[in-house]
Amino acid sequence: MASRDFPNDILSGSADEAAIGLLGCLLIREFDDGGIAAARIVETEAYDQNDPASHAFHGRSERNAALFGPSGRAYVYISYGMHRCFNVSAGDDGFGAGALIRAVEPVRGVEIMRERRFANRSGSRTTVGNRKDVDLTNGPAKLCQAMGIDLKLYGHDLSTAPLYLERNALLEGERIAASPRIGISKAAERLRRFFIVDNPYVTKSPLNRRNTLLAG
């Protein structure tokens, strides 16, 4: 089933508008076995083709094509050779822009996420201790693992199953802050990271202290 309230307007503008507007929205994943996982977006980063830190900065390529396509598509890439990161494309067709989803808060299917994240990998006998729910989805590669987002979903239309977005307002009293982005070296001063203040799933970072509270 497709999303009943896909936030099209949120994604059609700038990368910043998309990154801010996606906060609070639900990300829903339908697995092949019928299981469903859902999570609230609590931390994002904006990137676009005018930004030296963006994968779109050096122009369109096979890898980053989803960023240049229409808004509301999945841009998935491999990070550090072994992790996956998930972006939502933004802006007009032809303009490279998107929002990296850095953290989400589980609202449904926590058991599925726990299984996907913490099940013993390839027979190794690693101790599965000290595993807390906050570690399920408090990072860009973690949430991809928890929600089964991989390269097979590259370019996927995020208004349709098996992975889709749904509009959802912030909770009463929740505030949004902007900070520099995490883990980049280029354009490191730009305030293009956005997060819900005091949400436990937001990545802990010294950059959190250099934030600016946004109006609203």
Added chain:
DNA sequence: CGTTGGATCCGCT
């Protein structure tokens, strides 16, 4: 609780 180093591979100025 904070810091550090290793894993691992794709795409590129």
Added chain:
DNA sequence: GCGGATCCAACGA
């Protein structure tokens, strides 16, 4: 060849 939009185990305090 090099450098990541990262994660986690293994320390030390």
